[in-house]
Amino acid sequence: MRHFLSTPPNIDFLKIKKIGYITSATFVILSLLLIFIKGFNLGLDFTGGTSIQVKFKQQITAGEIRKALKTVNITDIQIQSVGKEGNEYEIRVPIKVGSSTVVYKKVKKAFDEFFKNKYEIRKVEYIGSVVGEELRKASIYSIIAVMIAILLYVGYRFEPVFAIAAVIPLFHDAIITLGFFSLFGIELNLSVIAAILTVLGYSLNDTIIIFDRMRENLKLRGKKNLILLANQSINENLARTLITSGTTLFSVLALYLFGGESLKGFSLALLIGIIFGTYSSIYVAVPLVIDLEKYIRNKTLKEVKAN
Structure with a gap:
Protein backbone atom coordinates (compact mmCIF):
# COMPACT_ATOMS: atom_id res chain seq x y z
CA MET A 1 0.00 0.00 0.00
CA ARG A 2 2.87 2.36 0.87
CA HIS A 3 4.47 1.60 -2.51
CA PHE A 4 1.17 2.29 -4.27
CA LEU A 5 0.79 5.65 -2.52
CA SER A 6 4.37 6.73 -3.19
CA THR A 7 4.60 5.57 -6.80
CA PRO A 8 1.77 6.44 -9.25
CA PRO A 9 0.33 3.34 -10.96
CA ASN A 10 -0.07 3.05 -14.70
CA ILE A 11 -3.78 2.27 -15.13
CA ASP A 12 -5.34 2.95 -18.52
CA PHE A 13 -8.53 4.61 -17.26
CA LEU A 14 -9.48 6.07 -20.63
CA LYS A 15 -9.40 2.70 -22.35
CA ILE A 16 -13.09 2.38 -21.40
CA LYS A 17 -14.08 6.02 -21.85
CA LYS A 18 -16.82 5.04 -24.32
CA ILE A 19 -18.29 2.69 -21.72
CA GLY A 20 -18.07 5.59 -19.27
CA TYR A 21 -20.04 7.82 -21.64
CA ILE A 22 -22.68 5.11 -22.15
CA THR A 23 -22.97 4.49 -18.40
CA SER A 24 -23.30 8.20 -17.63
CA ALA A 25 -25.81 8.79 -20.43
CA THR A 26 -27.91 5.83 -19.20
CA PHE A 27 -27.99 7.10 -15.61
CA VAL A 28 -28.78 10.67 -16.69
CA ILE A 29 -31.57 9.65 -19.10
CA LEU A 30 -33.17 7.31 -16.56
CA SER A 31 -32.92 10.00 -13.88
CA LEU A 32 -34.55 12.61 -16.12
CA LEU A 33 -37.36 10.19 -17.01
CA LEU A 34 -37.97 9.50 -13.33
CA ILE A 35 -37.94 13.21 -12.48
CA PHE A 36 -40.42 14.16 -15.22
CA ILE A 37 -42.69 11.10 -14.93
CA LYS A 38 -42.63 10.24 -11.22
CA GLY A 39 -41.57 13.59 -9.80
CA PHE A 40 -40.41 14.16 -6.21
CA ASN A 41 -41.68 13.56 -2.73
CA LEU A 42 -41.47 17.24 -1.81
CA GLY A 43 -41.07 18.14 1.84
CA LEU A 44 -43.00 20.84 3.66
CA ASP A 45 -40.18 23.26 2.81
CA PHE A 46 -41.52 23.31 -0.75
CA THR A 47 -45.20 22.37 -0.50
CA GLY A 48 -46.22 24.18 2.67
CA GLY A 128 -47.26 28.72 3.92
CA SER A 129 -47.77 27.72 0.28
CA VAL A 130 -46.35 31.04 -0.97
CA VAL A 131 -43.20 30.56 1.10
CA GLY A 132 -42.89 26.98 -0.12
CA GLU A 133 -43.14 28.12 -3.75
CA GLU A 134 -40.52 30.81 -3.17
CA LEU A 135 -38.18 28.30 -1.53
CA ARG A 136 -38.63 25.93 -4.48
CA LYS A 137 -37.73 28.68 -6.95
CA ALA A 138 -34.80 29.84 -4.80
CA SER A 139 -33.40 26.29 -4.75
CA ILE A 140 -33.52 26.05 -8.56
CA TYR A 141 -31.96 29.51 -8.97
CA SER A 142 -29.19 28.72 -6.49
CA ILE A 143 -28.16 25.57 -8.40
CA ILE A 144 -28.18 27.47 -11.73
CA ALA A 145 -26.19 30.34 -10.19
CA VAL A 146 -23.58 27.91 -8.88
CA MET A 147 -23.21 26.33 -12.34
CA ILE A 148 -22.74 29.73 -14.01
CA ALA A 149 -20.24 30.89 -11.37
CA ILE A 150 -18.23 27.68 -11.79
CA LEU A 151 -18.27 28.04 -15.58
CA LEU A 152 -16.89 31.60 -15.33
CA TYR A 153 -14.31 30.70 -12.70
CA VAL A 154 -12.92 27.63 -14.51
CA GLY A 155 -13.05 29.49 -17.84
CA TYR A 156 -10.95 32.27 -16.31
CA ARG A 157 -8.49 29.95 -14.59
CA PHE A 158 -8.15 27.44 -17.44
CA GLU A 159 -9.18 27.39 -21.10
CA PRO A 160 -12.87 27.48 -22.17
CA VAL A 161 -12.62 23.78 -23.10
CA PHE A 162 -11.76 22.93 -19.50
CA ALA A 163 -14.63 25.11 -18.23
CA ILE A 164 -17.20 23.26 -20.34
CA ALA A 165 -15.71 19.89 -19.37
CA ALA A 166 -15.88 20.87 -15.68
CA VAL A 167 -19.50 22.08 -15.67
CA ILE A 168 -21.14 19.24 -17.64
CA PRO A 169 -20.19 16.63 -14.97
CA LEU A 170 -21.83 18.85 -12.33
CA PHE A 171 -25.16 18.62 -14.17
CA HIS A 172 -24.45 14.87 -14.43
CA ASP A 173 -23.92 14.53 -10.65
CA ALA A 174 -26.91 16.71 -9.67
CA ILE A 175 -29.36 15.00 -12.06
CA ILE A 176 -28.33 11.48 -10.99
CA THR A 177 -28.59 12.38 -7.29
CA LEU A 178 -32.08 13.83 -7.84
CA GLY A 179 -32.96 10.72 -9.88
CA PHE A 180 -32.24 8.48 -6.89
CA PHE A 181 -34.47 10.65 -4.69
CA SER A 182 -37.27 10.40 -7.24
CA LEU A 183 -36.82 6.63 -7.67
CA PHE A 184 -37.02 5.79 -3.96
CA GLY A 185 -39.51 8.53 -3.06
CA ILE A 186 -37.19 10.03 -0.45
CA GLU A 187 -38.29 13.44 0.75
CA LEU A 188 -36.70 16.37 -1.07
CA ASN A 189 -36.21 19.37 1.19
CA LEU A 190 -33.85 22.29 1.73
CA SER A 191 -31.23 20.18 3.51
CA VAL A 192 -31.04 17.89 0.45
CA ILE A 193 -30.58 20.92 -1.84
CA ALA A 194 -27.79 22.09 0.49
CA ALA A 195 -26.19 18.64 0.21
CA ILE A 196 -26.39 18.73 -3.60
CA LEU A 197 -24.69 22.15 -3.67
CA THR A 198 -22.01 20.75 -1.35
CA VAL A 199 -21.53 17.78 -3.69
CA LEU A 200 -21.10 20.11 -6.67
CA GLY A 201 -18.26 21.87 -4.87
CA TYR A 202 -16.70 18.55 -3.88
CA SER A 203 -16.92 17.16 -7.40
CA LEU A 204 -15.49 20.34 -8.91
CA ASN A 205 -12.57 20.29 -6.48
CA ASP A 206 -11.65 16.76 -7.55
CA THR A 207 -11.93 17.74 -11.23
CA ILE A 208 -9.87 20.92 -10.80
CA ILE A 209 -7.02 19.01 -9.17
CA ILE A 210 -6.83 16.60 -12.13
CA PHE A 211 -7.07 19.54 -14.56
CA ASP A 212 -4.22 21.29 -12.72
CA ARG A 213 -2.02 18.25 -13.19
CA MET A 214 -3.06 18.02 -16.85
CA ARG A 215 -2.11 21.67 -17.36
CA GLU A 216 1.31 21.07 -15.81
CA ASN A 217 1.87 18.03 -18.02
CA LEU A 218 0.65 19.96 -21.09
CA LYS A 219 3.36 22.56 -20.51
CA LEU A 220 6.00 19.83 -20.36
CA ARG A 221 4.77 17.52 -23.14
CA GLY A 222 2.33 19.50 -25.30
CA LYS A 223 -0.90 18.16 -26.82
CA LYS A 224 0.59 15.44 -29.03
CA ASN A 225 -0.91 12.55 -27.09
CA LEU A 226 -3.72 13.85 -24.90
CA ILE A 227 -4.99 10.40 -23.90
CA LEU A 228 -1.56 9.36 -22.58
CA LEU A 229 -1.18 12.70 -20.81
CA ALA A 230 -4.67 12.51 -19.27
CA ASN A 231 -4.09 8.95 -18.02
CA GLN A 232 -0.81 10.04 -16.48
CA SER A 233 -2.52 12.98 -14.73
CA ILE A 234 -5.29 10.76 -13.31
CA ASN A 235 -2.75 8.19 -12.08
CA GLU A 236 -0.62 10.85 -10.43
CA ASN A 237 -3.68 12.06 -8.49
CA LEU A 238 -5.15 8.61 -7.83
CA ALA A 239 -3.74 8.21 -4.32
CA ARG A 240 -5.14 11.59 -3.29
CA THR A 241 -8.51 10.81 -4.87
CA LEU A 242 -8.81 7.45 -3.09
CA ILE A 243 -7.78 8.84 0.29
CA THR A 244 -9.97 11.95 0.10
CA SER A 245 -13.03 10.23 -1.38
CA GLY A 246 -12.63 7.18 0.86
CA THR A 247 -12.39 9.08 4.14
CA THR A 248 -15.24 11.41 3.16
CA LEU A 249 -17.37 8.47 2.07
CA PHE A 250 -16.89 6.64 5.38
CA SER A 251 -17.71 9.81 7.34
CA VAL A 252 -20.91 10.40 5.36
CA LEU A 253 -21.85 6.70 5.63
CA ALA A 254 -21.54 6.94 9.42
CA LEU A 255 -23.73 10.05 9.31
CA TYR A 256 -26.32 8.18 7.24
CA LEU A 257 -26.35 5.11 9.49
CA PHE A 258 -26.18 6.80 12.90
CA GLY A 259 -27.23 10.43 12.32
CA GLY A 260 -30.96 9.84 12.79
CA GLU A 261 -33.96 10.39 10.54
CA SER A 262 -33.53 14.15 10.28
CA LEU A 263 -30.14 13.70 8.55
CA LYS A 264 -31.06 10.75 6.30
CA GLY A 265 -31.87 12.80 3.20
CA PHE A 266 -28.89 15.13 3.64
CA SER A 267 -26.36 12.33 4.18
CA LEU A 268 -27.83 10.16 1.38
CA ALA A 269 -27.49 13.03 -1.12
CA LEU A 270 -23.85 13.44 -0.05
CA LEU A 271 -23.26 9.70 -0.30
CA ILE A 272 -24.64 9.41 -3.85
CA GLY A 273 -22.98 12.66 -4.91
CA ILE A 274 -19.51 11.68 -3.67
CA ILE A 275 -19.62 8.32 -5.48
CA PHE A 276 -20.80 9.79 -8.79
CA GLY A 277 -18.73 12.96 -8.34
CA THR A 278 -15.52 10.96 -8.06
CA TYR A 279 -16.57 8.82 -11.03
CA SER A 280 -17.49 11.82 -13.20
CA SER A 281 -14.16 13.55 -12.55
CA ILE A 282 -12.36 10.63 -14.19
CA TYR A 283 -14.86 9.28 -16.73
CA VAL A 284 -16.78 12.40 -17.76
CA ALA A 285 -14.67 15.53 -17.22
CA VAL A 286 -11.32 14.23 -18.51
CA PRO A 287 -12.74 12.43 -21.60
CA LEU A 288 -14.69 15.59 -22.46
CA VAL A 289 -11.48 17.65 -22.48
CA ILE A 290 -9.88 15.13 -24.84
CA ASP A 291 -12.85 14.96 -27.22
CA LEU A 292 -13.45 18.71 -27.25
CA GLU A 293 -9.77 19.37 -27.96
CA LYS A 294 -9.89 16.77 -30.75
CA TYR A 295 -13.01 18.38 -32.23
CA ILE A 296 -11.46 21.87 -32.17
CA ARG A 297 -8.23 20.57 -33.71
CA ASN A 298 -10.08 18.80 -36.55
CA LYS A 299 -12.26 21.84 -37.19
CA THR A 300 -9.20 24.10 -37.36
CA LEU A 301 -7.48 21.74 -39.81
CA LYS A 302 -10.56 21.70 -42.08
CA GLU A 303 -10.70 25.49 -42.07
CA VAL A 304 -6.99 25.71 -42.92
CA LYS A 305 -7.42 23.25 -45.80
CA ALA A 306 -10.48 25.09 -47.07
CA ASN A 307 -8.56 28.38 -47.17
Missing part, protein backbone atom coordinates in the same frame (compact mmCIF):
# COMPACT_ATOMS: atom_id res chain seq x y z
CA GLY A 49 -48.00 22.64 5.65
CA THR A 50 -47.67 21.89 9.35
CA SER A 51 -44.98 19.90 11.12
CA ILE A 52 -45.71 18.64 14.64
CA GLN A 53 -43.10 16.83 16.72
CA VAL A 54 -44.57 14.64 19.46
CA LYS A 55 -42.90 12.62 22.20
CA PHE A 56 -44.80 9.80 23.91
CA LYS A 57 -44.14 8.37 27.35
CA GLN A 58 -44.03 4.84 25.95
CA GLN A 59 -43.05 3.23 22.68
CA ILE A 60 -45.66 3.61 19.97
CA THR A 61 -45.97 2.76 16.29
CA ALA A 62 -46.69 5.02 13.33
CA GLY A 63 -49.76 2.86 12.65
CA GLU A 64 -51.26 3.78 16.04
CA ILE A 65 -50.69 7.47 15.31
CA ARG A 66 -52.39 7.16 11.91
CA LYS A 67 -55.33 5.37 13.51
CA ALA A 68 -55.76 8.17 16.05
CA LEU A 69 -55.53 10.96 13.45
CA LYS A 70 -57.98 9.18 11.14
CA THR A 71 -60.72 9.90 13.67
CA VAL A 72 -60.30 13.64 13.04
CA ASN A 73 -60.07 13.24 9.23
CA ILE A 74 -56.31 13.68 9.00
CA THR A 75 -55.19 10.91 6.65
CA ASP A 76 -52.82 12.36 4.02
CA ILE A 77 -49.81 12.62 6.32
CA GLN A 78 -46.15 11.68 6.64
CA ILE A 79 -44.90 10.23 9.91
CA GLN A 80 -41.18 10.00 10.64
CA SER A 81 -39.54 8.48 13.66
CA VAL A 82 -37.18 10.84 15.49
CA GLY A 83 -34.31 9.21 17.35
CA LYS A 84 -34.00 5.51 18.16
CA GLU A 85 -36.17 5.11 21.24
CA GLY A 86 -39.35 4.59 19.22
CA ASN A 87 -41.41 7.09 21.22
CA GLU A 88 -40.86 10.34 19.31
CA TYR A 89 -42.29 11.23 15.90
CA GLU A 90 -42.56 14.11 13.47
CA ILE A 91 -46.02 14.36 11.87
CA ARG A 92 -46.19 16.31 8.62
CA VAL A 93 -49.59 17.48 7.47
CA PRO A 94 -50.03 19.11 4.02
CA ILE A 95 -51.43 22.61 3.72
CA LYS A 96 -54.71 21.41 2.16
CA VAL A 97 -55.80 19.99 5.55
CA GLY A 98 -55.94 23.48 7.04
CA SER A 99 -54.01 26.18 8.85
CA SER A 100 -51.50 25.43 11.59
CA THR A 101 -54.07 26.27 14.28
CA VAL A 102 -56.71 23.98 12.78
CA VAL A 103 -54.25 21.10 12.39
CA TYR A 104 -52.89 21.57 15.91
CA LYS A 105 -56.40 21.46 17.42
CA LYS A 106 -57.31 18.32 15.47
CA VAL A 107 -54.09 16.53 16.43
CA LYS A 108 -54.47 17.48 20.09
CA LYS A 109 -58.09 16.34 20.14
CA ALA A 110 -57.18 12.95 18.66
CA PHE A 111 -54.20 12.44 20.96
CA ASP A 112 -56.14 13.49 24.08
CA GLU A 113 -58.70 10.83 23.25
CA PHE A 114 -56.29 8.02 22.35
CA PHE A 115 -53.20 8.69 24.45
CA LYS A 116 -54.64 10.83 27.32
CA ASN A 117 -51.80 12.69 29.04
CA LYS A 118 -49.09 10.27 27.90
CA TYR A 119 -47.66 12.53 25.22
CA GLU A 120 -45.98 15.92 24.81
CA ILE A 121 -46.12 18.17 21.75
CA ARG A 122 -42.56 19.46 21.54
CA LYS A 123 -42.59 21.58 18.40
CA VAL A 124 -45.07 23.00 15.88
CA GLU A 125 -43.91 24.59 12.61
CA TYR A 126 -45.95 26.02 9.77
CA ILE A 127 -44.86 26.90 6.22
Whole structure:
Protein backbone atom coordinates (compact mmCIF):
# COMPACT_ATOMS: atom_id res chain seq x y z
CA MET A 1 0.00 0.00 0.00
CA ARG A 2 2.87 2.36 0.87
CA HIS A 3 4.47 1.60 -2.51
CA PHE A 4 1.17 2.29 -4.27
CA LEU A 5 0.79 5.65 -2.52
CA SER A 6 4.37 6.73 -3.19
CA THR A 7 4.60 5.57 -6.80
CA PRO A 8 1.77 6.44 -9.25
CA PRO A 9 0.33 3.34 -10.96
CA ASN A 10 -0.07 3.05 -14.70
CA ILE A 11 -3.78 2.27 -15.13
CA ASP A 12 -5.34 2.95 -18.52
CA PHE A 13 -8.53 4.61 -17.26
CA LEU A 14 -9.48 6.07 -20.63
CA LYS A 15 -9.40 2.70 -22.35
CA ILE A 16 -13.09 2.38 -21.40
CA LYS A 17 -14.08 6.02 -21.85
CA LYS A 18 -16.82 5.04 -24.32
CA ILE A 19 -18.29 2.69 -21.72
CA GLY A 20 -18.07 5.59 -19.27
CA TYR A 21 -20.04 7.82 -21.64
CA ILE A 22 -22.68 5.11 -22.15
CA THR A 23 -22.97 4.49 -18.40
CA SER A 24 -23.30 8.20 -17.63
CA ALA A 25 -25.81 8.79 -20.43
CA THR A 26 -27.91 5.83 -19.20
CA PHE A 27 -27.99 7.10 -15.61
CA VAL A 28 -28.78 10.67 -16.69
CA ILE A 29 -31.57 9.65 -19.10
CA LEU A 30 -33.17 7.31 -16.56
CA SER A 31 -32.92 10.00 -13.88
CA LEU A 32 -34.55 12.61 -16.12
CA LEU A 33 -37.36 10.19 -17.01
CA LEU A 34 -37.97 9.50 -13.33
CA ILE A 35 -37.94 13.21 -12.48
CA PHE A 36 -40.42 14.16 -15.22
CA ILE A 37 -42.69 11.10 -14.93
CA LYS A 38 -42.63 10.24 -11.22
CA GLY A 39 -41.57 13.59 -9.80
CA PHE A 40 -40.41 14.16 -6.21
CA ASN A 41 -41.68 13.56 -2.73
CA LEU A 42 -41.47 17.24 -1.81
CA GLY A 43 -41.07 18.14 1.84
CA LEU A 44 -43.00 20.84 3.66
CA ASP A 45 -40.18 23.26 2.81
CA PHE A 46 -41.52 23.31 -0.75
CA THR A 47 -45.20 22.37 -0.50
CA GLY A 48 -46.22 24.18 2.67
CA GLY A 49 -48.00 22.64 5.65
CA THR A 50 -47.67 21.89 9.35
CA SER A 51 -44.98 19.90 11.12
CA ILE A 52 -45.71 18.64 14.64
CA GLN A 53 -43.10 16.83 16.72
CA VAL A 54 -44.57 14.64 19.46
CA LYS A 55 -42.90 12.62 22.20
CA PHE A 56 -44.80 9.80 23.91
CA LYS A 57 -44.14 8.37 27.35
CA GLN A 58 -44.03 4.84 25.95
CA GLN A 59 -43.05 3.23 22.68
CA ILE A 60 -45.66 3.61 19.97
CA THR A 61 -45.97 2.76 16.29
CA ALA A 62 -46.69 5.02 13.33
CA GLY A 63 -49.76 2.86 12.65
CA GLU A 64 -51.26 3.78 16.04
CA ILE A 65 -50.69 7.47 15.31
CA ARG A 66 -52.39 7.16 11.91
CA LYS A 67 -55.33 5.37 13.51
CA ALA A 68 -55.76 8.17 16.05
CA LEU A 69 -55.53 10.96 13.45
CA LYS A 70 -57.98 9.18 11.14
CA THR A 71 -60.72 9.90 13.67
CA VAL A 72 -60.30 13.64 13.04
CA ASN A 73 -60.07 13.24 9.23
CA ILE A 74 -56.31 13.68 9.00
CA THR A 75 -55.19 10.91 6.65
CA ASP A 76 -52.82 12.36 4.02
CA ILE A 77 -49.81 12.62 6.32
CA GLN A 78 -46.15 11.68 6.64
CA ILE A 79 -44.90 10.23 9.91
CA GLN A 80 -41.18 10.00 10.64
CA SER A 81 -39.54 8.48 13.66
CA VAL A 82 -37.18 10.84 15.49
CA GLY A 83 -34.31 9.21 17.35
CA LYS A 84 -34.00 5.51 18.16
CA GLU A 85 -36.17 5.11 21.24
CA GLY A 86 -39.35 4.59 19.22
CA ASN A 87 -41.41 7.09 21.22
CA GLU A 88 -40.86 10.34 19.31
CA TYR A 89 -42.29 11.23 15.90
CA GLU A 90 -42.56 14.11 13.47
CA ILE A 91 -46.02 14.36 11.87
CA ARG A 92 -46.19 16.31 8.62
CA VAL A 93 -49.59 17.48 7.47
CA PRO A 94 -50.03 19.11 4.02
CA ILE A 95 -51.43 22.61 3.72
CA LYS A 96 -54.71 21.41 2.16
CA VAL A 97 -55.80 19.99 5.55
CA GLY A 98 -55.94 23.48 7.04
CA SER A 99 -54.01 26.18 8.85
CA SER A 100 -51.50 25.43 11.59
CA THR A 101 -54.07 26.27 14.28
CA VAL A 102 -56.71 23.98 12.78
CA VAL A 103 -54.25 21.10 12.39
CA TYR A 104 -52.89 21.57 15.91
CA LYS A 105 -56.40 21.46 17.42
CA LYS A 106 -57.31 18.32 15.47
CA VAL A 107 -54.09 16.53 16.43
CA LYS A 108 -54.47 17.48 20.09
CA LYS A 109 -58.09 16.34 20.14
CA ALA A 110 -57.18 12.95 18.66
CA PHE A 111 -54.20 12.44 20.96
CA ASP A 112 -56.14 13.49 24.08
CA GLU A 113 -58.70 10.83 23.25
CA PHE A 114 -56.29 8.02 22.35
CA PHE A 115 -53.20 8.69 24.45
CA LYS A 116 -54.64 10.83 27.32
CA ASN A 117 -51.80 12.69 29.04
CA LYS A 118 -49.09 10.27 27.90
CA TYR A 119 -47.66 12.53 25.22
CA GLU A 120 -45.98 15.92 24.81
CA ILE A 121 -46.12 18.17 21.75
CA ARG A 122 -42.56 19.46 21.54
CA LYS A 123 -42.59 21.58 18.40
CA VAL A 124 -45.07 23.00 15.88
CA GLU A 125 -43.91 24.59 12.61
CA TYR A 126 -45.95 26.02 9.77
CA ILE A 127 -44.86 26.90 6.22
CA GLY A 128 -47.26 28.72 3.92
CA SER A 129 -47.77 27.72 0.28
CA VAL A 130 -46.35 31.04 -0.97
CA VAL A 131 -43.20 30.56 1.10
CA GLY A 132 -42.89 26.98 -0.12
CA GLU A 133 -43.14 28.12 -3.75
CA GLU A 134 -40.52 30.81 -3.17
CA LEU A 135 -38.18 28.30 -1.53
CA ARG A 136 -38.63 25.93 -4.48
CA LYS A 137 -37.73 28.68 -6.95
CA ALA A 138 -34.80 29.84 -4.80
CA SER A 139 -33.40 26.29 -4.75
CA ILE A 140 -33.52 26.05 -8.56
CA TYR A 141 -31.96 29.51 -8.97
CA SER A 142 -29.19 28.72 -6.49
CA ILE A 143 -28.16 25.57 -8.40
CA ILE A 144 -28.18 27.47 -11.73
CA ALA A 145 -26.19 30.34 -10.19
CA VAL A 146 -23.58 27.91 -8.88
CA MET A 147 -23.21 26.33 -12.34
CA ILE A 148 -22.74 29.73 -14.01
CA ALA A 149 -20.24 30.89 -11.37
CA ILE A 150 -18.23 27.68 -11.79
CA LEU A 151 -18.27 28.04 -15.58
CA LEU A 152 -16.89 31.60 -15.33
CA TYR A 153 -14.31 30.70 -12.70
CA VAL A 154 -12.92 27.63 -14.51
CA GLY A 155 -13.05 29.49 -17.84
CA TYR A 156 -10.95 32.27 -16.31
CA ARG A 157 -8.49 29.95 -14.59
CA PHE A 158 -8.15 27.44 -17.44
CA GLU A 159 -9.18 27.39 -21.10
CA PRO A 160 -12.87 27.48 -22.17
CA VAL A 161 -12.62 23.78 -23.10
CA PHE A 162 -11.76 22.93 -19.50
CA ALA A 163 -14.63 25.11 -18.23
CA ILE A 164 -17.20 23.26 -20.34
CA ALA A 165 -15.71 19.89 -19.37
CA ALA A 166 -15.88 20.87 -15.68
CA VAL A 167 -19.50 22.08 -15.67
CA ILE A 168 -21.14 19.24 -17.64
CA PRO A 169 -20.19 16.63 -14.97
CA LEU A 170 -21.83 18.85 -12.33
CA PHE A 171 -25.16 18.62 -14.17
CA HIS A 172 -24.45 14.87 -14.43
CA ASP A 173 -23.92 14.53 -10.65
CA ALA A 174 -26.91 16.71 -9.67
CA ILE A 175 -29.36 15.00 -12.06
CA ILE A 176 -28.33 11.48 -10.99
CA THR A 177 -28.59 12.38 -7.29
CA LEU A 178 -32.08 13.83 -7.84
CA GLY A 179 -32.96 10.72 -9.88
CA PHE A 180 -32.24 8.48 -6.89
CA PHE A 181 -34.47 10.65 -4.69
CA SER A 182 -37.27 10.40 -7.24
CA LEU A 183 -36.82 6.63 -7.67
CA PHE A 184 -37.02 5.79 -3.96
CA GLY A 185 -39.51 8.53 -3.06
CA ILE A 186 -37.19 10.03 -0.45
CA GLU A 187 -38.29 13.44 0.75
CA LEU A 188 -36.70 16.37 -1.07
CA ASN A 189 -36.21 19.37 1.19
CA LEU A 190 -33.85 22.29 1.73
CA SER A 191 -31.23 20.18 3.51
CA VAL A 192 -31.04 17.89 0.45
CA ILE A 193 -30.58 20.92 -1.84
CA ALA A 194 -27.79 22.09 0.49
CA ALA A 195 -26.19 18.64 0.21
CA ILE A 196 -26.39 18.73 -3.60
CA LEU A 197 -24.69 22.15 -3.67
CA THR A 198 -22.01 20.75 -1.35
CA VAL A 199 -21.53 17.78 -3.69
CA LEU A 200 -21.10 20.11 -6.67
CA GLY A 201 -18.26 21.87 -4.87
CA TYR A 202 -16.70 18.55 -3.88
CA SER A 203 -16.92 17.16 -7.40
CA LEU A 204 -15.49 20.34 -8.91
CA ASN A 205 -12.57 20.29 -6.48
CA ASP A 206 -11.65 16.76 -7.55
CA THR A 207 -11.93 17.74 -11.23
CA ILE A 208 -9.87 20.92 -10.80
CA ILE A 209 -7.02 19.01 -9.17
CA ILE A 210 -6.83 16.60 -12.13
CA PHE A 211 -7.07 19.54 -14.56
CA ASP A 212 -4.22 21.29 -12.72
CA ARG A 213 -2.02 18.25 -13.19
CA MET A 214 -3.06 18.02 -16.85
CA ARG A 215 -2.11 21.67 -17.36
CA GLU A 216 1.31 21.07 -15.81
CA ASN A 217 1.87 18.03 -18.02
CA LEU A 218 0.65 19.96 -21.09
CA LYS A 219 3.36 22.56 -20.51
CA LEU A 220 6.00 19.83 -20.36
CA ARG A 221 4.77 17.52 -23.14
CA GLY A 222 2.33 19.50 -25.30
CA LYS A 223 -0.90 18.16 -26.82
CA LYS A 224 0.59 15.44 -29.03
CA ASN A 225 -0.91 12.55 -27.09
CA LEU A 226 -3.72 13.85 -24.90
CA ILE A 227 -4.99 10.40 -23.90
CA LEU A 228 -1.56 9.36 -22.58
CA LEU A 229 -1.18 12.70 -20.81
CA ALA A 230 -4.67 12.51 -19.27
CA ASN A 231 -4.09 8.95 -18.02
CA GLN A 232 -0.81 10.04 -16.48
CA SER A 233 -2.52 12.98 -14.73
CA ILE A 234 -5.29 10.76 -13.31
CA ASN A 235 -2.75 8.19 -12.08
CA GLU A 236 -0.62 10.85 -10.43
CA ASN A 237 -3.68 12.06 -8.49
CA LEU A 238 -5.15 8.61 -7.83
CA ALA A 239 -3.74 8.21 -4.32
CA ARG A 240 -5.14 11.59 -3.29
CA THR A 241 -8.51 10.81 -4.87
CA LEU A 242 -8.81 7.45 -3.09
CA ILE A 243 -7.78 8.84 0.29
CA THR A 244 -9.97 11.95 0.10
CA SER A 245 -13.03 10.23 -1.38
CA GLY A 246 -12.63 7.18 0.86
CA THR A 247 -12.39 9.08 4.14
CA THR A 248 -15.24 11.41 3.16
CA LEU A 249 -17.37 8.47 2.07
CA PHE A 250 -16.89 6.64 5.38
CA SER A 251 -17.71 9.81 7.34
CA VAL A 252 -20.91 10.40 5.36
CA LEU A 253 -21.85 6.70 5.63
CA ALA A 254 -21.54 6.94 9.42
CA LEU A 255 -23.73 10.05 9.31
CA TYR A 256 -26.32 8.18 7.24
CA LEU A 257 -26.35 5.11 9.49
CA PHE A 258 -26.18 6.80 12.90
CA GLY A 259 -27.23 10.43 12.32
CA GLY A 260 -30.96 9.84 12.79
CA GLU A 261 -33.96 10.39 10.54
CA SER A 262 -33.53 14.15 10.28
CA LEU A 263 -30.14 13.70 8.55
CA LYS A 264 -31.06 10.75 6.30
CA GLY A 265 -31.87 12.80 3.20
CA PHE A 266 -28.89 15.13 3.64
CA SER A 267 -26.36 12.33 4.18
CA LEU A 268 -27.83 10.16 1.38
CA ALA A 269 -27.49 13.03 -1.12
CA LEU A 270 -23.85 13.44 -0.05
CA LEU A 271 -23.26 9.70 -0.30
CA ILE A 272 -24.64 9.41 -3.85
CA GLY A 273 -22.98 12.66 -4.91
CA ILE A 274 -19.51 11.68 -3.67
CA ILE A 275 -19.62 8.32 -5.48
CA PHE A 276 -20.80 9.79 -8.79
CA GLY A 277 -18.73 12.96 -8.34
CA THR A 278 -15.52 10.96 -8.06
CA TYR A 279 -16.57 8.82 -11.03
CA SER A 280 -17.49 11.82 -13.20
CA SER A 281 -14.16 13.55 -12.55
CA ILE A 282 -12.36 10.63 -14.19
CA TYR A 283 -14.86 9.28 -16.73
CA VAL A 284 -16.78 12.40 -17.76
CA ALA A 285 -14.67 15.53 -17.22
CA VAL A 286 -11.32 14.23 -18.51
CA PRO A 287 -12.74 12.43 -21.60
CA LEU A 288 -14.69 15.59 -22.46
CA VAL A 289 -11.48 17.65 -22.48
CA ILE A 290 -9.88 15.13 -24.84
CA ASP A 291 -12.85 14.96 -27.22
CA LEU A 292 -13.45 18.71 -27.25
CA GLU A 293 -9.77 19.37 -27.96
CA LYS A 294 -9.89 16.77 -30.75
CA TYR A 295 -13.01 18.38 -32.23
CA ILE A 296 -11.46 21.87 -32.17
CA ARG A 297 -8.23 20.57 -33.71
CA ASN A 298 -10.08 18.80 -36.55
CA LYS A 299 -12.26 21.84 -37.19
CA THR A 300 -9.20 24.10 -37.36
CA LEU A 301 -7.48 21.74 -39.81
CA LYS A 302 -10.56 21.70 -42.08
CA GLU A 303 -10.70 25.49 -42.07
CA VAL A 304 -6.99 25.71 -42.92
CA LYS A 305 -7.42 23.25 -45.80
CA ALA A 306 -10.48 25.09 -47.07
CA ASN A 307 -8.56 28.38 -47.17
